Amino acid sequence: MTTRNMPDLQTLIADIAWPVTILLAWLTGELVYQRLRLPRISGYALVGFVLAPGQTGLLPAERSETMLLMANLAFGLILFECGYRINLRWLRNNPWIAVTSVAEASATFAAVAWLLQWLGQPQSTALLFAALAMATSPATVLRVVNDQHSSGQVTERIIHLSALNCVLAVLTFKMLIGITVFETSGSHLGALYSSVFVLAATVAVALAFGTLIPRIVGLTARSTHDTTLAFAIAVICVVALTHGLKLSPILGALTFGVAARHHRVVSSTSQRGFGPLGDLLAVLLFVFIASTLHWRQLLAGAGIGLAIIAVRQLAKMAGIGVFARVSGISARKGILVGMAMAPMSAFVILVMEQTRHIGIDLVDQLEPLAAAAFALEILGSIVVQRALIWAGESQREQGG
Amino acid sequence: MPLEPFSASAALTMGVELELQLVSLSDFDLVAGSPDMLELLARRPFPGTVVPEITESMIEVATSVHTGFSGLLDQLRSIRDALLWAGDRLNIGVCGGGTHPFQQWPERRIFDKPRFREVSQLYGYLTKQFNIYGQHVHIGCPGADEALFLLHALNRYVPHFIALSASSPFVQAHDTLFNSARLNSVFAFPLSGRAPFLLRWDEFTERYFTKMEHTGVVRSMKDFYWDIRPKPEYGTIELRVCDTPLSVERAAALACYLQCLCKHLLERSEPPPHEDDYLVYNYNRFQACRFGLEGTLVHPKSCDHIPLREDILTTTRHLARHAEQLRCTAALEHISAICHQGSDAHFLRGEYARRGVVEAMVDSALQRFRA
Numbered sequence: 001m002t003t004r005n006m007p008d009l010q011t012l013i014a015d016i017a018w019p020v021t022i023l024l025a026w027l028t029g030e031l032v033y034q035r036l037r038l039p040r041i042s043g044y045a046l047v048g049f050v051l052a053p054g055q056t057g058l059l060p061a062e063r064s065e066t067m068l069l070m071a072n073l074a075f076g077l078i079l080f081e082c083g084y085r086i087n088l089r090w091l092r093n094n095p096w097i098a099v100t101s102v103a104e105a106s107a108t109f110a111a112v113a114w115l116l117q118w119l120g121q122p123q124s125t126a127l128l129f130a131a132l133a134m135a136t137s138p139a140t141v142l143r144v145v146n147d148q149h150s151s152g153q154v155t156e157r158i159i160h161l162s163a164l165n166c167v168l169a170v171l172t173f174k175m176l177i178g179i180t181v182f183e184t185s186g187s188h189l190g191a192l193y194s195s196v197f198v199l200a201a202t203v204a205v206a207l208a209f210g211t212l213i214p215r216i217v218g219l220t221a222r223s224t225h226d227t228t229l230a231f232a233i234a235v236i237c238v239v240a241l242t243h244g245l246k247l248s249p250i251l252g253a254l255t256f257g258v259a260a261r262h263h264r265v266v267s268s269t270s271q272r273g274f275g276p277l278g279d280l281l282a283v284l285l286f287v288f289i290a291s292t293l294h295w296r297q298l299l300a301g302a303g304i305g306l307a308i309i310a311v312r313q314l315a316k317m318a319g320i321g322v323f324a325r326v327s328g329i330s331a332r333k334g335i336l337v338g339m340a341m342a343p344m345s346a347f348v349i350l351v352m353e354q355t356r357h358i359g360i361d362l363v364d365q366l367e368p369l370a371a372a373a374f375a376l377e378i379l380g381s382i383v384v385q386r387a388l389i390w391a392g393e394s395q396r397e398q399g400g
Numbered sequence: 401m402p403l404e405p406f407s408a409s410a411a412l413t414m415g416v417e418l419e420l421q422l423v424s425l426s427d428f429d430l431v432a433g434s435p436d437m438l439e440l441l442a443r444r445p446f447p448g449t450v451v452p453e454i455t456e457s458m459i460e461v462a463t464s465v466h467t468g469f470s471g472l473l474d475q476l477r478s479i480r481d482a483l484l485w486a487g488d489r490l491n492i493g494v495c496g497g498g499t500h501p502f503q504q505w506p507e508r509r510i511f512d513k514p515r516f517r518e519v520s521q522l523y524g525y526l527t528k529q530f531n532i533y534g535q536h537v538h539i540g541c542p543g544a545d546e547a548l549f550l551l552h553a554l555n556r557y558v559p560h561f562i563a564l565s566a567s568s569p570f571v572q573a574h575d576t577l578f579n580s581a582r583l584n585s586v587f588a589f590p591l592s593g594r595a596p597f598l599l600r601w602d603e604f605t606e607r608y609f610t611k612m613e614h615t616g617v618v619r620s621m622k623d624f625y626w627d628i629r630p631k632p633e634y635g636t637i638e639l640r641v642c643d644t645p646l647s648v649e650r651a652a653a654l655a656c657y658l659q660c661l662c663k664h665l666l667e668r669s670e671p672p673p674h675e676d677d678y679l680v681y682n683y684n685r686f687q688a689c690r691f692g693l694e695g696t697l698v699h700p701k702s703c704d705h706i707p708l709r710e711d712i713l714t715t716t717r718h719l720a721r722h723a724e725q726l727r728c729t730a731a732l733e734h735i736s737a738i739c740h741q742g743s744d745a746h747f748l749r750g751e752y753a754r755r756g757v758v759e760a761m762v763d764s765a766l767q768r769f770r771a
Contacts, residue, residue, distance in 0.1 A: 087426040093488040149507060151432040152456075156424070156491050261426075328440050328489035393432065395509050 017059050018067075021051050022280075025287045039144050039381035041286045046378060048290030059291050069243055071288040074281030075139055076239035076253035077232060077274050082138040082163050083257020090160065096327035097157070101164040104319030104341065105134045108165075109172065111315040112308060119304055124183075128176050129369055132348045133312050135169035136162035137380070138254075140343035143282055144384040146273045149395035153329045154388060158340045161320070163254060165341075170251045173351065174199050202247040203255055209238050210259020231260070232274050250351065290377055298371045305371025309342075312372075316341040333391055340387035343380030348373050403609045403621070406544030406601055409465075409635035412663055412726070413540035416472065416655050417462040418644050419453055419533040420483070421500055421765075423493045428762040430503045430531070432456035433492040434511060440486045447478035454516045455508040455531050459483075459494070465540070469656045469728035476648035484770060495765040496651075497744070498533055498568030498582035498643030502758040505529050505572075526589065532582040533644040535565060537655045538636040539662050544601030546666070551595060551628045551637050552673035553665045555681055556700050558627055558641055559688035560712050564735060565642035565654055566692045567744035573758050579692030579745040582643050583685070591618065592625040597675045604630075627685075641685075646744045646768040649734065656731030660719040663726065671701055692743050709739050744768075 025047040032043035053061035091098045113130035117123060141162050145155055178195025182188065213234045217227050235253055242252035273279065298305075317338030324334020348369065388394045424431040434456045441450055449462045461479050466472040483494045505528040510520045520527040541547035566579035578584065586592050598604045612618050621629060627641045639658055645651050664670075677700035687695035688708060695708040716732045723732045742750075751764040 085426045087491055090425065090491040094491075096489075151424070151509070153433075153436040153490060156426070156431070159426075160491075328486070329436060330439055333436075392435065392512065395432075395507065 013058075014060055021047065021059060021287055021291075022283050024051070025283050029283065033147070039147055039385050041140060041143050041282065042378050042381045044283050044286035045290040045381075048287035049293055049374065049377075051287075052291035052293065054294030054296070067288055069240070070281070071285050072243055072249045073236055073239050074278075074285035076235050076249055077278050077281055078139045078142050078285075079163075079166075079250060079253035080231065080235045080238075080257040080260075081273060081278075082142055082159060083254045083259075084261045085159055086163050086258050086261065087160075088258065088262060094327060096323055097160060098164075100320055100323040100327055101161050101168070103323060104161065104316050104338070105165045105168045107315040107319040108134045108312050111311045115307060115311045116304075119307075124176075124180055128173065128180070131169055131172040131176055132351060132369075133169075133308065133344065133372075134172065135166045135344055135348070136316075136341040137343040137348075138162045138166060139282075139285065140381050141340070141384055142273070144381050144388070148385060148388050148393075150388040150393040151395070152391060152393035153333055154336050154340060154391040155393050157320075157329075157337045158384070158387075161337065161341065163258075166250065166254060170248055170351075171199065174248070198247050199251065201245065202242055202251045205241055205245075205247065206238060206252045206255035207259050209234055210256050210262075213256075214260050228274055228277075232277055286377070290374070293374045293377075298374050301369065301371035305369070305375060308369075308372045309375060312344075313339070313342060336387045336391045340384045342376060342383040344373065344376055402613075403605045404632050406541075406547065406630070406632040407635040408542050408544075409540035410467075411540060411542045411546075411666070412659055413465045413467055414472065414655050414659050415463050415465050415538040415634075415636070416476065416651055417460060417536040417538075418476075418496070418648075418651055419458055419460050419535070420644060421495050421497060421533055422457050422459055422487075423495065423500070423762055423766070425487075425491045425493045425766075428493075428759045430457035430500050430508070431492055432509045433490060434459050436490055437483075437486050437492060440489060441482065444482075446482055448475060450479075450483075452511045452513065454511060454519065454527060456511050457500075457503070457508060457531060458533065468726060469652060469731045472655060473649065473652040476652055480648050480769065493762075493766045495762070495769040496533065496567060496644040496646040497748070497761075497765050498566070498580055499571050499585075500531070501570035501748070501752075501761045502573040503531065505531060523589070526585075529585050529588070532568070532585050534582065534640060535642040535644045535651055535654065537639045537642070537658050538631065538634060539639075539658060540634075540636050544604075544630070544632070545599065547630050547635075547637050548599050548601060548604060549673070550662055550665060551630060552597060552599065552677075553670070554628060554637075554639070554661065555594070555673060555677050556684075556697075557661055557715070558639075558681070559684045559695065559697055559708060560715065561639060561654065561658070562641050562643075562685065562688035563692045563695060563708050564657070564712065564738050564743065565645050565650070566689070567643040567646055567748065569745040569749050570752070570758065570761065575749070575752075578690050579743060580643050580689045583641065583689050586625055589625045591623055593627070594678060594681060595624075595626050595629060597673075597678065599673075643744070646747070646765050647771065648769075650738070650744070653731040653734035656723075656726070656728040657716075657719075657735050659726060660722045660728065660732065661715070663722045664719055674700075676700070692745055693739060713739050 025044040028047050029040035029043035032038045033040045050056055051058040053059055109130045112133040113126050116126035116129060141158050174195045178191040181194045182191035217230045235256065238252050238256050239249045242249045317335055320338040321331060321334045324331050422431055422433040422437065423429065434452045437459055438452060448464065451460050453460045463472060463475045487494045508528045508531050510516050541550060562580050562583065568580050568582040569575060569578065571581050596608050598608055618624065621631065628637055628639050631638050642654055645654065680698040680700050684697050687697060693709040697706050697708050697711055699706060713736060716736050719732060723729045748761045751760050752758065
């Protein structure tokens with residue numbers, strides 16, 4: 001045997017870094033879930049952060065387009081499921097749900113924008129970040145809901161409200177990007193492209209898939225009975241297409257889910273969370289997101305980061321709590337819904353990575369953001385879990 | 401605690417209890433919605449009573465005491481409208497049907513109440529399997545002995561009610577080939593089946609209930625899951641074999657069919673009930689559960705084999721005179737229409753065949769309940 005056939009150690013480590021990290025993350029997730037009764041994803045995030053290039057450095061330092069695409073796919077699958085569990089008719093039957101959504105999202109936007117400007121951030125940065133802070137990450141919400149087997153009004157409302165505020169956040173964010181492009185380049189066309197066109201094209205792609213795919217699946221429904229695989233493949237196509245066209249994969253996957261749900265009165269059973277495929281990609285997603293964070297950024301932004309979290313949380317709880325009773329639930333459950341709206345990391349970080357992908361670097365401008373995102377990456381899922389348990393909606397806490 | 405005395409009530413009055421499904425309007429699966437529904441319903445007067453059931457995906461409503469079809473139907477409609485009002489605000493759909501066609505029993509949550517927790521501890525998975533939905537009809541009896549007479553005289557007609565109300569063809573996403581699969585879940589309980597053949601109340605309490613209580617197996621009438629059981633505190637007998645129908649109109653019609661039958665039986669023109677009638681009881685009940693209106697009955701006295709559908713149609717003709725007096729001719733017309741058009745189980749199977757997915761049955765059931 002010659003040394004030429006021996007693998008180079010550096011290459012080997014680089015090759016197995018991600019698989020080993022995912023294995024460790026999965027194991028930690030299971031331990032955290034069974035021993036500490038905490039959400040699995042908090043374990044994934046912890047491992048991702050510890051092994052990140054900025055910390056122990058097991059994971060490679062260069063940003064990988066492939067990993068970003070994979071993370072987008074994972075997020076896409078979760079968003080699709082989220083969209084699929086949205087009933088738009090509910091907003092018509094109970095308009096107070098829509099009012100609640102607009103209230104909590106705009107309260108969050110106003111409060112966070114005010115805080116950042118008061119802290120001396122430039123207006124454009126403050127507004128962009130305030131737009132992102134509106135969103136609650138449906139990924140975290142849905143993974144915890146599925147982990148806890150929860151059902152009830154808090155569950156139902158956090159799914160609907162997080163999907164709605166993601167849409168509101170993407171719309172606001174893209175509009176602000178459009179304005180920023182106009183202000184820096186003076187180009188109407190560029191501004192229009194990066195806002196209106198991106199949004200319209202994304203929705204068009206998603207609606208096309210949302211109309212076509214259920215029809216195609218309908219042809220095979222009787223033979224396969226379970227449409228999980230068909231929809232998983234379709235989501236991958238939508239995400240890859242929107243990612244490749246530099247559109248919004250988040251809005252795309254979510255809209256596709258909503259469209260698929262509403263284009264057939266009902267569709268056949270898909271496994272919750274896309275079964276083992278969804279579980280695998282979720283590990284990858286939460287590890288990847290935590291691995292983009294650097295401890296130096298966190299430390300530098302810790303103070304402001306915590307202030308952002310506090311203000312955002314208060315705005316959400318107030319915006320939802322005020323309309324709780326009139327929208328049909330007790331004030332207590334309203335506050336719990338507001339509390340469970342905490343997670344934002346997956347959403348924020350993917351949008352920022354995506355924005356970097358189209359040439360605007362936000363991460364380096366805003367260290368507090370990274371701090372807030374990390375705190376919520378670990379804590380957000382625990383807060384959601386607590387809210388569901390206190391609301392009495394968690395099946396797991398009943399002991400089966 | 402000895403059995404309480406049988407409090408007499410006006411003969412042939414009736415009351416209906418319905419166990420209803422709570423489903424998510426987003427994905428049509430059952431949802432643990434009863435605490436939220438009860439919270440919201442408590443904000444305004446409810447046109448009847450509404451209480452939680454053992455799992456949080458069920459809710460039970462009951463009417464007050466009625467004498468006729470139209471009054472009963474009016475109240476059931478108001479109850480339905482109140483439920484729909486609350487459900488629409490919470491994204492919760494309310495519907496009938498004896499089983500949910502694709503729910504998975506491990507996902508169910510037990511309502512937080514001591515008796516329910518106790519039952520859940522005792523019966524284990526049976527409790528969650530018991531996530532089934534029935535209609536109970538109470539008929540008022542002037543005395544305890546009349547109650548026991550009616551209870552046993554009705555034995556030959558029990559399959560009618562099973563077949564007419566059948567609305568549980570699917571369990572856990574698969575066609576069971578039964579029309580009422582729900583009753584199979586009831587049979588799993590040790591104290592299900594029929595009441596012992598005793599026709600005098602003093603005999604029933606002394607020779608049966610006191611002894612059973614002494615064994616420690618039962619503490620109250622609530623521990624018996626019989627097809628028909630006496631309810632001494634209301635002064636009624638309670639028929640418990642019906643699946644919850646998909647519409648309140650059908651629920652009211654079934655109650656009135658029972659009312660007419662009781663009026664007919666109290667005339668005592670038929671040969672009196674006998675212990676041996678029960679030789680064919682389980683066989684007939686199976687026929688009704690499995691084949692619905694297509695089943696065949698064995699007459700307990702003559703041992704003739706009679707198609708179930710034909711037996712019901714013959715009975716409705718015999719009851720026409722009573723129906724006129726009780727002002728419920730419309731109810732009997734509804735019963736004949738079921739015989740001609742098919743039961744709810746038949747309708748649900750049709751929806752599955754037409755639309756190809758199990759969720760479609762829930763969607764159709766929701767529309768039927770709302771219509």
